[in-house]
Amino acid sequence: MTAVWGRAQQQDFRSRVRGCLLGGAIGDALGAGIEFDSLKAIRAEHGPDGVTDFVPAFGRRGTVTDDTQMTLFTTEGLIRAQVRRDSGAWHPPTDVHRAYLRWAATQSDWGPDERRKDTGWLAREEWLYARRAPGRACLNGLGDDRMGTVEHPKNPDSKGCGTVMRSAPFGLLVGWEPGLVFQLAVECAAQTHGHPTGQLAAGAFAVIVHGLARGDALDGAVQHALALLGSRPDHQETTDALQRALGAVRQGMPSPERVESLGEGWTAEEALAIGVYCALVAEDVRHGLLLAVNHGGDSDSTGSVCGNLLGAQHGETALPPSWIAELEGRGTILQLADDFAMEMTQAPALHGPAGSSPSWLERYPNA
Incomplete structure (x- = not known):
């Protein structure tokens, strides 16, 4: 597909990639300061409308959590996979x-190991070396070098939302067929979460993002995900959660109480359902994101999922500028988004039989 990208297509794709990564980070940051609060506590602290802007978390406003950290490393891993194709x-x-594993090192090391050149540029970003309430399954699943697989997953009983909140980048592989995107997200979810629902919810989320990145409508992308889910064993829990999200759209005006009827977002299928529902009923990006975080549950993860969806759907220019301006790590996110878009659309000009860019291979080593 890289050979047939026109300039307008490249620009549209880059905008959607930027929107997806920035939107997810904004939703993450909006929910970071209220993640463990009940809806009653949120309203008591921030007023009847709940939070309407960034609130302090981890010492400042606009701070992201492990959700954004892991999403960035997913993106980087996919770029490096594409680069490594040259080596066979x-x-x-x-x-x-x-x-x-490079992300896991940021959760325990004091800072980057400058002596190692094979880590690439993202692992040398000092601001990423910060613990932001990472999930136990993610930490345990990456506590050694053994890679969990679908047949032999890490944390066999876990279906936490840590699979979903990091899986949007799989959907940005727009040159892939949806079934392959689904399978890749499932296989990578098994590296930390073994329960089928945790894996299938990640696959469904990736396919929905994939449809949006290709320009499909959100409801159509959800229906496509449901069709792919229906062919998988153990899909019913994830399917039911998405069906409840679709049903909630028809039940009246959006409200935090309606969001809470879909769950709290701590599990993968609930985070997916809440994120999808809020994106479906969003009047605009701001409305959708605030709806996604103002509930008594895993506010940063549901905000992140909703932000990934709305950003992929509408592109970066639909995101509120004041939130982008205050977002932690904005420069890193934009660099990575642009690198991803460039790798997916112009890879032959960066590395291949005709020659390689040394600076690109330094950023994304193929070793």
């Missing part, structure tokens, strides 16, 4: 797993 090594789950 082609197994994206392995490259994503190595990226997740």
Whole structure:
């Protein structure tokens, strides 16, 4: 597909990639300061409308959590998988797993190891070396070098939302067929979460993002995900959650109480359902994101999922500028988004038989 990208297509794709990554980070940051609060506590602290802007979390406003951190490393892993195709090594789950191990190092190390050049540029970003309430399953699943697989997953009983909140980048592989996008997200989810629902919810989310990145309508993308889910064993829990989200759209005006009827977002299928519902009923990006975080549950993860969807659907220019301006790590996110878009649309000009860019291979080593 890289050979047939026109300039307008490239610009549209880059805008959607930027929108997806920035939108997810904004939703994450909006929910970070209220993640463990009840709806009653949120209203008591911030007024009857709940939060309407960033509130302090981890010492400042606009701070992101492990949701954004892991999403960035997913993105980087996918770029490096594409680069490694030149060497004849082609197994994206392995490259994503190595990226997740680099993320895990940021949760325990004081800072980047400047002596190592094979880590690439993202792992040298000092601001990422911060613990932002990472999920136990993600930490445990990446506590050693063994890669969990669907047949032999890490944390066999876990279906936490840590699979969904990091899986939007799989959907940005717009040159792939939806079924392959679904499968890749499932295989990478198994690296930390073994329960089928945790894996299938990640696959469904990736396919929905994939449809949006290709220009499909959100409801159509959800229906496509449901069709793919229906062919999988153990899909019913994820399917039911998405069906409840669709049903909630028809039940009246959006409200935090209606969001809470879909769950709290701590599990993968609930985070997916809440994020999808809020994106479906959103009057605009601001409305959708605030609806996604103002509830008594995993506000940063549901905000992140909703932001990924709305950003992929509408592109970066639909995001509120004041939130982008205050967002932690904005420069890193934009660099990574642009690199991803460039790799997916112009890879032959960066590396291949005709020659390679040394600076690109320094950023994304193929070793």
